[in-house]
Amino acid sequence: MKNAPAIWNHVDANAPRMAALADAVWAVPETCYGEHRSVKLHREALDELGFRVTQGVAGIPTSVIGEAGEGGPVIAILGEFDALPGLSQEDGIAEHRPVEAGGNGHGCGHNLLGAGALLAASAIKDWLAQTGTPGRVRYYGCPAEEGGGAKAFMVKAGLFDDVDIAISWHPESLTDVMGGGSLANTRIDFDFHGRASHAAAAPHLGRSALDAVELMSVGVNYLREHMPSDARVHYAVIDSGGIAPNVVQAFAKVRYSVRAPTLRAMSVLLERVKKVAEGAALMTETRVEPMVISAVSDLVANTPLIEAMQAELARLGPAEFDEADRRFAEEIRATLSDEDKADAYARFGVATPDERPLCDFLPTAGGTKPSILGSTDVADVSWVVPLVQIYGATAAIGTPLHSWQMVAQGKAPAAKKGMAHAAKVMAATAVAALLDPSLIERARADLARRVGEQGYESPIPDGTEPPIAIMAA
Known part of the structure; x- marks a missing residue:
């Protein structure tokens, strides 16, 4: 040229x-x-x-x-x-x-x-x-x-x-x-811990982690009506608890991606999603452990x-x-x-x-x-x-x-x-x-x-390491 x-x-x-x-x-x-x-x-x-x-x-x-x-x-x-x-x-x-x-x-x-x-x-x-x-x-x-x-x-x-x-x-x-x-975003895993049992002989003894994952999905879907229209929530079941339907699933994992136009709005929505997870655990008498995988700002x-x-x-x-x-x-x-x-x-x-x-x-x-x-x-x-x-x-x-x-x-x-x-x-x-x-x-x-005066606050919780083993597996 x-x-x-x-x-x-x-x-x-x-x-x-x-x-x-x-x-x-x-x-x-x-x-x-x-x-x-x-x-x-x-x-x-x-x-x-x-x-x-x-x-x-x-x-x-x-x-x-x-x-x-x-x-x-x-x-x-x-x-x-x-x-x-x-x-x-x-x-x-x-x-x-x-x-x-x-x-x-x-x-x-x-x-x-x-x-x-x-x-x-x-x-x-x-x-x-x-x-x-x-x-x-x-x-x-x-x-x-x-x-x-x-x-x-x-x-x-x-x-x-x-x-x-x-x-x-x-x-x-x-x-x-x-x-x-852009949309601020947090990827967060919810690990649900239940109790295994024989699904036919002793279903009353089991506490299904998979039930908790499914109930969380229902709860988040109801939440969509009550969150800002420019926010987004997606999920993927990472571990459904095994392939045997006659065993009550003792563990299940679901990964959520929570997005909103600002970091503050995303953080508010994330806390609501966490409460849905806690509710699902309460309903199923399971235990839930949330773990942030990664997070980015707007x-x-x-x-x-x-x-x-x-x-x-x-x-x-x-x-x-x-x-x-x-x-x-x-x-x-x-x-x-x-x-x-x-x-x-x-x-x-x-x-x-x-x-x-x-x-x-x-x-x-x-x-x-x-x-x-x-x-x-x-x-x-x-x-x-x-x-x-x-x-x-x-x-x-x-x-x-x-x-x-x-x-x-x-x-x-x-x-x-x-x-x-x-x-x-x-x-x-x-x-x-x-x-x-x-x-x-x-x-x-x-x-x-x-x-502004508030400056930058990392959306990654202190102590969180890059999820190399989790994501590269």
Whole structure:
């Protein structure tokens, strides 16, 4: 590109290596806290690029940090590389065809997220060295975003205390700077302990833990009528007590995810869910033990950084795709419902959908940027460091996250183009902050205003350790 800013050229120079990293991580999909091969790939890339590397921070073996540069502000670039269970899928085809039945897959595009973040970090590293600008770029390789809350544990361990601003991104089907909030979330296990007995000969002697789990479900379902409409509660039975119906189940476990738009609202709802569990235990004469697995806060936006990133996106323009990219995107879109396609625009606050298969344009949203209707541990970083993120178009418009269609596009040329595009915006935003100290000052002031005097309070109870054994099993 003629007269391209130097930082874009650094992204282009490193893009092939990071595209290969994205493909390598896609090929070894690992879930929450079990990302041993994935973090090894990231560590090898950091070593090759000349970063100063530390692995296993915050007591998490599958975390890694790489730093480059000297003095000046510290710019954090956040990457992820965990996959999702049950989403195994061959790449490059527009039909559901698992590589491994019941296997994992990168249905949220984190193979691209981690590699794209490292692409931005490597470009900033090269720019700092070339220009002699004081400053440090720090790549955070963060595992277990999908339910493990690793960044929340990293924040609690003080790993962001000296960071000036943080930047990240997420693969999507449309391109836009993120600006809304997210849902605070706690994942909590309820272990019910009862008493076994012969279900036919002596049912009166048994106390069924499975009955307690089922009654808790009924109670929480009644609670839904009396909780805020923007809150969410989901559950999964982890252990139903065995496969023998003629044995009264002495133990059962259910995992709940409790969400609300603010940490305070989530905490209030969580206490009500706990009371339902206590009631179920009382009704069944069982004993319940709640245990928080992970917890994340709601996302704090930052206006100065949003405006700075928006300016860099406008200067760069949309991602560019070719006809082969569009043909494959059309094949994927043929597998999607009209609701999927409409929802993609609705989630971005875009009133008039576009029929193009790929986002080679910048959507025009009206008014305030919408919030994320989900939860992320990136939110905890946003409470202690000014943070900004961008959605990068890496998939056919309408592709749902956490779907086989997302996995099928995870190695596509269009995905790599969208990844490099997002990396350019992230790297350019970092350069803007390094060259303009007032941007960092304004970002800090905006964060202080938003969090108020109460500041950050970790949603993770004191003494809670990262649930490595529980989640990686």
